[in-house]
Amino acid sequence: MLGEQLPGTLLLAVLALAAAWVLALATALWSTRGGRLAAAIGSGLELTAAALPHFWLATVLIAVFATALRWLPPVSTGAPAGLVLPTLTLAIPLAGFLGQVMRRSLLDALESPFVLAARARGESEAGIRLRHALRHAVLPGVSLSGWAFGYLIGGAVVVETIFARPGLGRTLLAAVTVRDVPVVTGVVLVTALAYIAVTLVTDVVTRVIDPRLARREVVA
Template sequence: MRSYALRRLAQMVPVLLIIVSIVFVLMHLSGDPVALMLPEDATQEDMDALRKALNLDKPFYVQYATYLWDVLHGDFGKSFRFNQDALELVLERLPVTLELAVAAKIIAICLAVPLGILSATHKNSILELFVTTGTVLGKAMPHFWFGIMLVLVFGVNLQWLPVSGSGTFLHLILPAITLGFGNAAYIARLTRSSLLDSLHQDYVRTAKSKGLKNSVVIYKHAFRNALIPVVTIIMMQIGGMIGGALVTEAIFAWPGLGQLIVQSVNSKDMAVVQAAIFVVAVSVILINIVTDILVGWLDPRIKYR
C-alpha cells in the first residue's frame, strides 16, 4: 500500500505539469491584462513599462520557461488586484471553501445514506417511491435556483438565517444545504442500487439461512460491501465541491476560493487564477489517492501491485 501511494504521488508531477501548461496557454489567449491593471488615462509608456516588469514583452517560450521555473519554487506571482502573493491569497481562502465543502458533504451523507438504505429495504413501497421521486427532483433541480429559493424563504420571508457572508454557524447553513442537496440525491440513488445488489448476493442468503437477524444481515454483511462505490463517489464529490462551489459562493457572498476565482477571472488577474487552479488540482489528486486507499481498506480483496 505504501509503495502504491508513493507511486501515485509521483504521478502527480506530469499531471500537474500538463494542467499548469494548459492554464498558462489559455490565460495568454484571453488577452493582454496590462490594460486592466492600469487606469484608462495611462500612457503607452506606462503600459510598456508594466508589460516589461511582468515579462510580457518577451517571447512566449521565454515566458513559459520562466513561469515553470517560478512554479517549481512556489512562486505564482503577485495579484495586482489584491496586491498580495497569489499563492498566499489562495491558501488563505482555501480553508473557507473546505469548511463549506465538508459541511455540505456531512449534510449530504446524513440525509442520503439513511434514505438510500430505507429505499432499498422497503422495495416497492410508498417510502421507496417518495425517496426515488425526491432524488430525481434533487438531481434535476438547478443549483442556483435552489439556492435563491432558500434565500427567499429562510432569509427574506422568514428571516431565520443570514443570506450572505461568513463567520458564524448560522451563515454556513444555507450555502451548505445548497451545495449538499444535489450531492445527496446522487448518493441516495447510488446507496439504494448498491445495497439492492448486495442483498441479492449468495453471502447474504447464507447469512439469512443461519438465522441471523435481518438488521445484522443488512448492516453488518450487505451494507459494508455496498459502501465501496458509495465511498468512492463521496470522496470524489469532495474534490468536485472544492472547485465547483463557484455558484454557491456567488449566491451567498461566501468569501471562499470559488468567489476568488470568479473575481480573478473577471479582472484577468492571471497569477491568482493560475495559483487557484493549481491548488484545486492538487486537492483533487490527493483526494483520489485517499479514496483508493479507503476502498482497499473496505474491500480486502483489492490488491495494489
C-alpha cells in the same frame, strides 16, 4: 492570498460532502426497506435532487429559511449558522447522485449469497443491512467521493458568490472577471492538488472497507 481563501472552501466542501453522505445513506436505507412505494418515492427524490441547479436551490433556501422563517442568516457569517444554507445548497444535489448509486448497490448486496447465508443463520434484517450489506453498498459511493469533491469545488463558485462567503470560488470569479491570469492559474493548481489528495484518500478508504481489493492488486 490563496492560502487565506483555501480553508474556507475546503471546510464548506467537507461539510457538504458529509451532509450529502448522511442524506444519501438515509434515503437509500429507507427506500430499500419500505416496499415499492418507498422505492418509487426515494428514486423520485434522488432524481429531483440531482437535477437541482445550485443557484436556484440557494435562492429557494434563502427565501424559505432566511426571509420567510428567519431561522438562518441569508449570507455567510462567522457564526456556524452561516454555514448551514451554503452547505445544504451543495449537499442536496450531490446527495441525489450518491443516493442513486448507493440504493442500487444496496439492492444488489441484499441479493448476494453472503446476505442469504446471514438470513439462513437467523440474523435480524437490521443487522444484515448494517453489518453486511451496507459495507458493500458504500464502496461505489466512496469511489465517487473523489469526483464529488471536484464537483463541490466547482459548485463553490456559485455558492460563495450567492452567500457572500469568502473562498476560492469567489476569488476565481473575481480573477476571471478582471482577467487576472496568475490568480486563475493558482486557483486551478490548488484545486487540482486538493482533488488528487482527496482521490488518494478515497482510494485508501476503499481498501480499508474492502481489503480484498488490495489483495487482488498484490496477486495481479
